[in-house]
Amino acid sequence: MIRFTDVSVRYANGVLGLDGINLEIPDGQFVVVVGLSGAGKSTLVRSINALVPTTSGELMVSGQRVDGASKRSLRELRSRVGMIFQSFNLVTRTTVLKNVLVGRLHATPTLLSIFGIYRPADVELAFEALERVGIVEKAYTRASQLSGGQQQRVAIARVLAQQPNVILADEPVASLDPPTANMVMRDLQRINRDLGITTVVNLHFLDLARGYAERIIGMREGRIVFDGPPDEADDEVFAQIYGRSLTADDILPTGQDVSNREGVDGTGDEELS
Numbered sequence: 001m002i003r004f005t006d007v008s009v010r011y012a013n014g015v016l017g018l019d020g021i022n023l024e025i026p027d028g029q030f031v032v033v034v035g036l037s038g039a040g041k042s043t044l045v046r047s048i049n050a051l052v053p054t055t056s057g058e059l060m061v062s063g064q065r066v067d068g069a070s071k072r073s074l075r076e077l078r079s080r081v082g083m084i085f086q087s088f089n090l091v092t093r094t095t096v097l098k099n100v101l102v103g104r105l106h107a108t109p110t111l112l113s114i115f116g117i118y119r120p121a122d123v124e125l126a127f128e129a130l131e132r133v134g135i136v137e138k139a140y141t142r143a144s145q146l147s148g149g150q151q152q153r154v155a156i157a158r159v160l161a162q163q164p165n166v167i168l169a170d171e172p173v174a175s176l177d178p179p180t181a182n183m184v185m186r187d188l189q190r191i192n193r194d195l196g197i198t199t200v201v202n203l204h205f206l207d208l209a210r211g212y213a214e215r216i217i218g219m220r221e222g223r224i225v226f227d228g229p230p231d232e233a234d235d236e237v238f239a240q241i242y243g244r245s246l247t248a249d250d251i252l253p254t255g256q257d258v259s260n261r262e263g264v265d266g267t268g269d270e271e272l273s
């Protein structure tokens with residue numbers, strides 16, 4: 001369970017990134033956070049692993065207090081909370097497998113990690129993670145040789161290798177073309193369903209939010225202005241969240257056609273750019 005009680009974040013320049021957030025996310029839920037640029041989506045997602053420190057209120061993740069946590073408990077928290085970024089954040093000059101093994105570093109004795117030695121059990125976990133996102137055959141390929149969608153899948157595998165109980169994804173598909181964006185969302189949704197990992201994703205596009213979320217949180221000016229299931233989030237609700245009428249830019253037109261096609265999320269060779 002993730003629980004925000006009256007949480008605010010004020011940045012050093014005085015901007016209020018979060019303004020009195022009260023929110024409970026039960027274990028295993030797939031939550032999509034939407035809102036215009038600057039609404040506070042990233043701040044909300046990044047506060048969960050203290051990448052952005054809260055300035056007031058109480059924030060609990062899996063029974064552990066995040067606000068005011070010691071360095072040691074933050075390290076422990078971050079080992080259980082995986083994060084995926086828009087820019088993938090891979091070490092592109094090395095192999096896919098080594099990138100995924102980074103997810104095991106928190107559990108690797110320092111001496112082994114210094115010498116780059118990985119235990120067989122960790123390598124097995126890394127392969128399992130790659131299998132789950134359908135790119136196990138790329139294990140020995142350099143990350144730089146992969147497409148954007150494949151790189152994001154490696155980033156997802158790295159998070160899976162961490163064996164987290166929460167996955168945070170900060171605009172994970174913003175750099176991808178629509179079909180690939182849908183494939184990555186499908187991966188995240190399948191992982192959430194199969195492994196029951198609580199997932200909090202922030203997204204720009206409302207049809208992706210409707211298509212994959214179990215629950216949508218709408219934000220505006222640091223506050224939650226909508227909280228409900230996707231079938232309640234019609235265009236009118238989105239217009240209220242955004243504070244303006246919708247435009248074509250708010251929608252990924254090819255979305256659901258592609259995400260519903262059989263087999264597109266299997267092998268990783270199906271980049272449809």
Ligand SMILES: Nc1ncnc2c1ncn2[C@@H]1O[C@H](COP(=O)(O)OP(=O)(O)OP(=O)(O)O)[C@@H](O)[C@H]1O
Nearest residue numbers: 011013015016017036037038039040041042043044
């Ligand atoms: N490091 C920072 N220092 C100062 N202000 C910040 C910082 N990060 C974000 N903000 C401000 O906090 C508010 C919320 O930003 P946030 O990035 O959370 O919004 P967002 O909804 O994720 O937007 P985007 O989609 O553009 O990333 C904005 O007004 C932003 O300018």
